[in-house]
Amino acid sequence: MTIIAYTARTIRTMNPAQPIGQCVAVREGRVLGVGPLEEIERHGEVRVDDRYADKVLVPGFVEGHSHALEGSIWDHLYLGYFDKRDPDGKPWQGVRSPEAVQRRLAEHIHDGSSNEPLIAWGFDPVYFDGERIDKRHLDAVSDQRPIVIMHASLHVMTVNSAVIRLVGLNDMDLEGIMRGTNGQPNGELQELPAMHLVFDALGFDIFDGASSTRALVRYARAARREGITTITDLLNPMHEAAIEAMHTATAQADFPVRLVPALNALAWEPHTGSEIVREARRHNHERLHFGLVKLVTDGAIQNFTARLQWPGYLTGPVNGVWNAPPQTFHDMVQHYHQAGLHLHVHTNGDEAIAVILDALDEALAMWPRPDHRHTLQHVQLIRQDQLKRVARLGACLNIFANHIYYWGDIHLTKTLGFDRCQRLEPTASADRLGIPFGIHCDAPVTPLSPLFTAWCATTRQTAGGSVLGETEKISRARALEAITLGAAYTLRLDDRVGSLEPGKWADITVLDEDPLDSDTPLKDIRVHDTVLSGRPTGEE
Incomplete structure (x- = not known):
């Protein structure tokens, strides 16, 4: 089969063994290799495609927490x-x-x-x-x-x-x-x-609006414009109509992203929910990947509904609202962990985080599972001692970096106060402890744009211009990894996406500028195109 070699000004692979290059070779929709053209030609006849010769190629962005609701x-x-x-x-x-x-x-x-x-x-x-x-x-x-x-x-x-x-x-x-x-x-x-x-x-049910092919297609096209090639729907009802819509949408030849839905656990009795996910996994294909279970514990800090440990909220109510009794979350973690499924758990406040960490601790003691990759989502107010527990338990984090920009000023003056605002979305602390993590936008809560999310994690700037948590900033390189390989790891897809290395799907984001060697703010770097399985999506 013909080998296509995409040339570029620079290629950032996210592969530590081969971090940079000028040519990426694609065969049968997969990365054959990155290297000089003369080395690529050792594999056989090569067709050079230089449409991106003056651009910068990076692995396709992975949005590890967003919702198909953006499409409806x-x-x-x-x-x-x-x-x-x-x-x-x-x-x-x-x-x-x-x-x-x-x-x-x-x-x-x-x-x-x-x-x-x-x-x-x-x-x-x-x-x-x-x-x-x-x-x-x-x-x-x-x-x-x-x-x-x-x-x-x-x-x-x-x-x-x-x-x-x-x-x-x-x-x-x-x-x-x-x-x-x-x-x-x-x-x-x-x-x-x-x-x-x-x-x-x-x-x-407004949350059920994404259970249509039209909404899923709109969602995918919006994601593609922002450089995303793998996207989640992290609270899917997964009833028959929703599953059928996802199969229909992703089967379209021009569907431009890979879709990873997560079962809404609170919508089902646990034994039924786990059976739904197991059955759905039998129908996985390259653009549709079932296997995740989403559990929503507390609410949102800016709504005063997240569950906080002492001293609670700066103003307003004493504490937030549970979506179910804490014992329900404990029992669900036990069930889905024992069932061998992959949990993603919404935890905003430190009290909610504590409940889930206790449940994970007990589940892993009873049913040890190496490389389980259960992921705590948002973790906006996670404490340092809790981060150490996450590391010890082998769990992952997906951190809502955008939150600082959109609600940081509010947290400073109305919900949390100065001290706790310094630890919001603690990406650098997670990095120091070696915790695998991604960063996300939670669309439609905030707009789809991994580069904006990366900018938030590197600057920690609020909409009002304040900087919250100077020591929790991460580098551009670490932020780029968090929206590619890091997010892919939390989805258990890092063997297929997240970096440009042999055997992985040839999913590429094409940028006008090098995110690691440019003075332009990450949020202002333009996405030129995306490539899915070696095919430019602009060709649809």
């Missing part, structure tokens, strides 16, 4: 604080005051049928001073048409009185249904059990 959530109204672009490249201006939120809702209140809910997302009330937006503000737009607003973290929603009546929230007693001074629901619902009351009553 833009069907709803954007109410976020920051400016964003949707998967089709359309710009959306952020809304930066309660009045602006009401105006945008009013502009769209008559869109669609009056019997259907008006759904919006991206809302971030923690940025607004003064009284927190609740049902009264939404009722001023309409108290007849149901209005549902998802917060940016996707861990909280705010609804109007029409939804409260429809769901019957007045008569329910459940943690997460927030109440005013009069004891009545104020319209804010915190965490999944409370939010699912609304989804069930209205006959839709």
Whole structure:
């Protein structure tokens, strides 16, 4: 079979035995080798492709924590604080005051049928001073048409009185249904059990929007534009329709990424969930890889729903909200570990991290599993002693580096205070302890862009220009590894992606500048193209 040799100004391989080159050879969709052209020609007839001769090639970016919801959530109204672009490249201006939120809702209140809910997302009330937006503000737009607003973290929603009546929230007693001074629901619902009351009553689940081929294709194309060749859907319902949609989408010849979904563990009884994953793994192929299980413990710090150890929150409530009793998480860790499956666990607050580390400690004592690679996700407030436990247990981390930029200023003044902000997203400490880690964006919570994520990890700069945790900065080289080989390791795919070395899939990101030898901020380096299995995706 013909060998294609892509020449470039520089190739950064992430292979320590061959870290740099000017030519990468591809055969049968895999990397044949990196080296001088004359050495490549020893393998046989070579067709030189110099379309990237003035570019820089790096391994295809691996986004280890994001959601296919990015492909469907833009069907709803954007109410976020920051400016964003949707998967089709359309710009959306952020809304930066309660009045602006009401105006945008009013502009769209008559869109669609009056019997259907008006759904919006991206809302971030923690940025607004003064009284927190609740049902009264939404009722001023309409108290007849149901209005549902998802917060940016996707861990909280705010609804109007029409939804409260429809769901019957007045008569329910459940943690997460927030109440005013009069004891009545104020319209804010915190965490999944409370939010699912609304989804069930209205006959839709916003998290299920990605269970369609259209959403998955939009998601994949948005990822490709940012240089991503392997992407996750880290909370997939994995019911029949979702699995069928993923098979259909990834079977398309021009699907430009590899998709790695994770079962939403809280949606299934554990024995059923593990059987679903085992059965799905039988149908894995090059662009679809089942095998992960996702467990969501606590919420988000900026929503005051993450579970924190003493001294709790700087302002606001004493502590956050569990998505299930801690014993449930303990039992699920035991089950899925014993079943030989790969756990990825959402843990934001240090109390949530402690619960999961205790569960892992016990599971590994009872059922030792070398190289299990269970991964704690986000770990925004992980302590130094907890990092040492992670290292001892052989676990991995996937660190939400973007969080410092988007909410660092809020954590400094409202949620955590100065000292704990210095340890947010402690990538350098993880590195010093030899813990395998990736960094991620959690799209649609923050935008897809591994280079922006890498910039966040190297600068630790907030949107307001402050630097939080100078000693937790990592180098450009380490950040580049975290969005390639590091993330691939946490997904147990580092034998196939994450570096350019013989035998791995020829997945390549093409950049205008060298991320390791340029004065341009990483976030401003342009992605020129991606290559999947040796084929430029721009050829679709």
